[in-house]
Amino acid sequence: MSEFEGGRGGGWGVAPEQVPVLAATGMRKHFTASRGVRSMVGARRVVHAVDDASVVLAPGEIVAVVGESGSGKTTLGRLMSRLELPTAGKLQLNGEDVPRGGARSLRAFRRRVQVVFQDPYASLNSAHKVGHHLERPLLLHKIARSDAQARELAIDLLDRVGLSPGAQFIDRYPQQLSGGQRQRVAIARALATGPQAIIADEPVASLDVSSRLAILNLFASIARDGASLLYITHDIASARYFADRIIVMYAGEIIEQGPAEDVVSQPLHPYTRLLIDSAPDPDRRHEGRRSAERAGEIASLITPPSGCRFHPRCPHAMPRCSEQAPPEFTPDPLRRVACWLHGEQP
Amino acid sequence: MTAGGMSTGGMTADGMSTGGPGQGPALLEIKDLTVDYGVGPGAVHAVDRVSLTIRQGEAVGLAGESGSGKSTLAHAVTRLLRDPARVTGGEVWYHPPAASPAAAVTAGGGIEVLGLNKRALRKFRWQEVAVVLQSAMNALNPVLSLRAQLTDVLREHQPEMRRPQRTARAAELLETVGVSPDRLNSYPHELSGGMRQRAMIAMALALRPQLIVMDEPTTALDVVTQRQILDELASLREQFGFAMMFITHDLSLLLETADTIAVMYAGRLAECAGAEQIYRSPAHPYTVGLLRSFPPLSGPRLELAGIPGSPPSLRGLPPGCPFAPRCQHATEVCTQTAPPLAPPAADEASGRLVACHHDRITADATEAAS
Numbered sequence: 001m002s003e004f005e006g007g008r009g010g011g012w013g014v015a016p017e018q019v020p021v022l023a024a025t026g027m028r029k030h031f032t033a034s035r036g037v038r039s040m041v042g043a044r045r046v047v048h049a050v051d052d053a054s055v056v057l058a059p060g061e062i063v064a065v066v067g068e069s070g071s072g073k074t075t076l077g078r079l080m081s082r083l084e085l086p087t088a089g090k091l092q093l094n095g096e097d098v099p100r101g102g103a104r105s106l107r108a109f110r111r112r113v114q115v116v117f118q119d120p121y122a123s124l125n126s127a128h129k130v131g132h133h134l135e136r137p138l139l140l141h142k143i144a145r146s147d148a149q150a151r152e153l154a155i156d157l158l159d160r161v162g163l164s165p166g167a168q169f170i171d172r173y174p175q176q177l178s179g180g181q182r183q184r185v186a187i188a189r190a191l192a193t194g195p196q197a198i199i200a201d202e203p204v205a206s207l208d209v210s211s212r213l214a215i216l217n218l219f220a221s222i223a224r225d226g227a228s229l230l231y232i233t234h235d236i237a238s239a240r241y242f243a244d245r246i247i248v249m250y251a252g253e254i255i256e257q258g259p260a261e262d263v264v265s266q267p268l269h270p271y272t273r274l275l276i277d278s279a280p281d282p283d284r285r286h287e288g289r290r291s292a293e294r295a296g297e298i299a300s301l302i303t304p305p306s307g308c309r310f311h312p313r314c315p316h317a318m319p320r321c322s323e324q325a326p327p328e329f330t331p332d333p334l335r336r337v338a339c340w341l342h343g344e345q346p
Numbered sequence: 347m348t349a350g351g352m353s354t355g356g357m358t359a360d361g362m363s364t365g366g367p368g369q370g371p372a373l374l375e376i377k378d379l380t381v382d383y384g385v386g387p388g389a390v391h392a393v394d395r396v397s398l399t400i401r402q403g404e405a406v407g408l409a410g411e412s413g414s415g416k417s418t419l420a421h422a423v424t425r426l427l428r429d430p431a432r433v434t435g436g437e438v439w440y441h442p443p444a445a446s447p448a449a450a451v452t453a454g455g456g457i458e459v460l461g462l463n464k465r466a467l468r469k470f471r472w473q474e475v476a477v478v479l480q481s482a483m484n485a486l487n488p489v490l491s492l493r494a495q496l497t498d499v500l501r502e503h504q505p506e507m508r509r510p511q512r513t514a515r516a517a518e519l520l521e522t523v524g525v526s527p528d529r530l531n532s533y534p535h536e537l538s539g540g541m542r543q544r545a546m547i548a549m550a551l552a553l554r555p556q557l558i559v560m561d562e563p564t565t566a567l568d569v570v571t572q573r574q575i576l577d578e579l580a581s582l583r584e585q586f587g588f589a590m591m592f593i594t595h596d597l598s599l600l601l602e603t604a605d606t607i608a609v610m611y612a613g614r615l616a617e618c619a620g621a622e623q624i625y626r627s628p629a630h631p632y633t634v635g636l637l638r639s640f641p642p643l644s645g646p647r648l649e650l651a652g653i654p655g656s657p658p659s660l661r662g663l664p665p666g667c668p669f670a671p672r673c674q675h676a677t678e679v680c681t682q683t684a685p686p687l688a689p690p691a692a693d694e695a696s697g698r699l700v701a702c703h704h705d706r707i708t709a710d711a712t713e714a715a716s
Contacts, residue, residue: 068568171623178656208411209595213652234569241641241650258684264643278573280645282601282625296572297538 016125019095019138021228022113027079027089029072036191047301049075049254053089057228062148062220064239065250066275070298075233076249079155079193081115081199084108094196095113107278110139114190118202120182124174130158130185131170137192157188161218180211187218197228207322216242236275240264248272251299251309268337271310307341316341372424372441373556373589374400374475375456379436381415381422383660390660392418392431394613397687401558402443405619407604409597411657415613416593420559423459423591424477425467431434433460446556448474472503476550478543480562485546492520492545493530497551506624519548522579528714538686540571551582553628559591565600576603587708598640601625609633612658612668615687619698629690629700632669678705687692 036320045212050072057063081230082098083092091098093112097107117123124133132155134146144150154155161184174182183203190198200219204212220242223229233239238259240244247249247257248269256269267273296313299305305312311321319342329342381393393415400406409415421427425514432614438459448457448470462470479485487495495515500507508517515526523544534542543563550558564572571707580603583590592604600607601621608618609630617630628634635653655672666669670680678701687701 008594068570077477178404181654201554207659210411210635210653211656213639213641213650214421214654217649217651236569237641239644241647261647274570276643277569279643280598280640284599285645297540298568 018058020056021059021094022055022091022230023078023082023092023095024053024055024080024088025092027053027055028087029075029079029084029092030087030305043205045302048295048304049301050079050086050253051304053249053252054252055080055230055247055254057230059196059228060223060226062223062229062231062243063245063247063248064233064243064303066233066239067237068234068298068302070251071249072234072301073234073249075252077115077199077201079138080230081113082109083115090111108189109194112162112196114184114195114198115192116183116190116198116200117202119206120174120179120186122187124175124182126173126175128173129170130154130174130177131171133185134142134158134176134192136172137189141193143193145341151193154188156184160191161185161220162214163188177210180215181214183207184213184218186339187215187222191222197230199230199232201232202234202333203231205211205233205235210237213241234280236264248275251304252301253309253338255310255337255339256337258337259330262332262335268331268342269310269339270314270341272315274313295311361383370403371443372399372403372439373402373404373443374442374591375437375439376419376423377437377439378487379419379438381418381423381427381431383670386434388612389434391613392660395397395436396610396613396615397436398593398608398618400589402556403583403587403589404606405604407600407607408591408593408610409595409607410598410610411595413612413657413660414610416610417561418613419610420477420561420591420593420696424471424475424559425459426477427460439548442474442582443556447475469503472499472550472555473553474555475557475559476553476555478546478550478558478560478563479700486542491531491533492516492537495531496520496549498625500547501554503553505570515552519552520545522551522582523548524574538571539567539572543567543575543664544572547575547579551586555588557589559593561593562595563592565594565596571601573612579603596640598625598638609636611658612663614668614684615699615701616669616704617698617700618698620688620697622695623698627693629675629693629698630667630669630702631675631704635672675704677703684707 019061027050029050031047031049033047053076075084079086080091080209085100089289093109098109131151131154134157135150137154138144138150145155155166155170158164158169162278163181163184164167174185177185204215207215216238219231221228231239231243245257246263247265248255248271250271256263256272263272264276267276299309299312307322307324308326311317314321318340326338326340326343328336328338330336331342355383358669376396376398378395378397379393380391380395382389383392384390385469394420408416408419418431422433439456440459441456457470459470493513493516496519500512500515517530520527520529522626525541525544529537537545564575592600594600601624606623607624609616609632613634616632624633627636639652639702640652641650653672658668664681666681666683667685673680685701687699689698690700691705
């Protein structure tokens with residue numbers, strides 16, 4: 001499928017001498033759809049959630065994965081945080097394979113790779129105080145050797161994420177905090193184990209508009225301190241805001257990636273163009289663009305279109321696009337795009 | 347748009363108003379509307395003395411975060427409030443345009459929406475004002491086909507229509523909003539989110555209302571689908587000329603779609619002005635903060651701050667300006683008295699209304715924009 005070693009995006013984004021913190025190669029995840037009537041008459045339905053995706057996270061790098069619902073971005077995040085086992089593909093941490101085994105063998109991995117979820121109302125247990133959520137990982141991973149030390153470190157963590165003084169927040173319950181404050185607690189919990197990489201799936205989507213930037217800024221400062229961030233979002237403007245690189249997904253595949261600013265200002269893939277043209281932008285108020293008008297809807301993951309999965313919606317589709325899936329082309333050393341428009345002429 | 351009782355919007359007896367950024371006669375006039383949740387000392391004002399006028403054919407955007415009262419306001423003017431919310435003050439006047447069937451009944455006067463009895467309310471809804479809610483999945487009946495739901499509206503309001511005519515009209519409505527008419531026999535679960543929302547809009551259009559109230563109509567949709575629906579709405583408005591009250595937390599979306607924008611905070615209007623004015627020279631510090639909360643897609647990549655702190659709890663609001671605790675310009679007066687919604691001294695002729703003690707900010711913002 002790909003002309004590059006190890007699938008789409010593999011081995012790129014990292015200087016040759018650098019070992020990536022997290023490297024996913026040729027990741028594939030297929031789910032079997034629930035056994036409905038159709039499976040009884042013989043047709044087994046397979047959801048192609050992620051196909052042949054490779055992602056590399058360099059130390060301290062912020063990579064944004066952008067896509068609509070059904071693009072596979074959340075599944076990719078779950079694969080990279082090993083919350084989901086891949087159907088095929090390889091996950092490496094600091095150049096070493098992540099074991100496929102259970103909780104015990106994954107303990108070291110969990111310590112190095114942490115996750116922040118979308119909804120801080122669901123990810124914190126309302127029966128427990130803020131302190132409990134932070135002290136538990138500190139003790140479990142033997143970062144703190146006593147309860148007193150755990151409490152001390154927890155207070156430091158709260159200060160670190162902007163809930164200061166931490167001593168004032170540590171004995172509160174999640175429901176006594178605003179959405180933005182809860183998400184800060186969830187981030188503090190992720191930081192507790194001193195991770196090398198944080199995978200954040202839509203971490204600001206359920207927050208009040210006015211609190212979102214503060215959380216993104218907090219992530220940016222965490223990355224400046226050395227942790228890598230995989231930021232999964234539907235909002236390409238927020239990806240441009242603070243990510244180093246943007247990866248665009250469509251119908252389970254990575255279709256474009258490159259430096260954040262380049263991808264947004266000069267998108268190469270027609271789908272990236274569509275995403276950007278569709279985003280609200282007050283500066284374009286009077287331009288009257290209508291590119292999305294007949295753009296249709298996202299492709300089925302059960303019966304993905306032949307060839308390029310975007311071809312049924314693509315304004316530039318050629319005969320070749322429905323026959324043959326495009327490999328990734330490299331029109332520029334820093335960029336990659338899976339589209340025949342950027343390949344050799346047929 | 348003007349706010350009732352303000353000097354820029356002198357209302358004449360027939361509901362025509364003068365001045366302000368909006369043009370044309372008033373369609374819906376909200377006057378000093380207050381909505382409380384609960385009763386007695388525990389009651390909170392979800393909407394606090396809000397005045398707002400929507401003119402014929404105007405798209406008014408209502409922006410605000412959760413808890414700002416924007417949805418409660420929309421539900422109050424469409425009489426969709428449920429316990430424990432109740433209107434405790436104010437009026438909502440509807441002035442039917444001459445062409446509308448309601449105009450004959452009112453003989454040039456208006457209709458006070460909050461006082462309508464059940465029967466009159468049935469006529470008023472759909473025919474004069476229609477509503478599109480955020481979650482089309484929940485608003486559509488899951489066990490009825492689109493045909494049944496669309497023809498239901500027609501049968502109720504246009505009893506003279508025969509069944510084949512109703513079906514034809516239902517098919518036509520679907521086509522108007524960009525859904526293939528062979529979807530008529532589909533059930534809601536067979537449609538994508540975008541198609542369901544289009545079906546809701548088709549239903550809202552069924553009786554050619556003068557005003558469509560849209561409460562976060564695109565929030566649950568993907569960005570491409572959202573764009574398709576917004577474009578569809580723009581062309582439908584060109585075609586049919588209805589006015590629109592568009593509610594969303596996404597100010598950047600309103601800047602594109604609305605003629606006039608009202609920014610709500612803690613149940614009150616913080617600022618109300620033309621979309622262009624809001625974008626180029628926001629006057630209220632909260633509006634400024636909101637605008638800076640949406641990173642742009644072009645221009646330099648700058649670090650933005652958003653707004654410090656969190657939206658207030660309506661229980662135990664500070665005595666002065668509700669935004670004062672988060673406002674970097676707040677002075678002593680801000681913590682003591684609530685500022686009235688009024689034209690700023692530095693910018694009196696613009697028709698803009700701002701609830702802020704500090705006109706200085708307006709002057710600065712206007713300079714910066716020019």
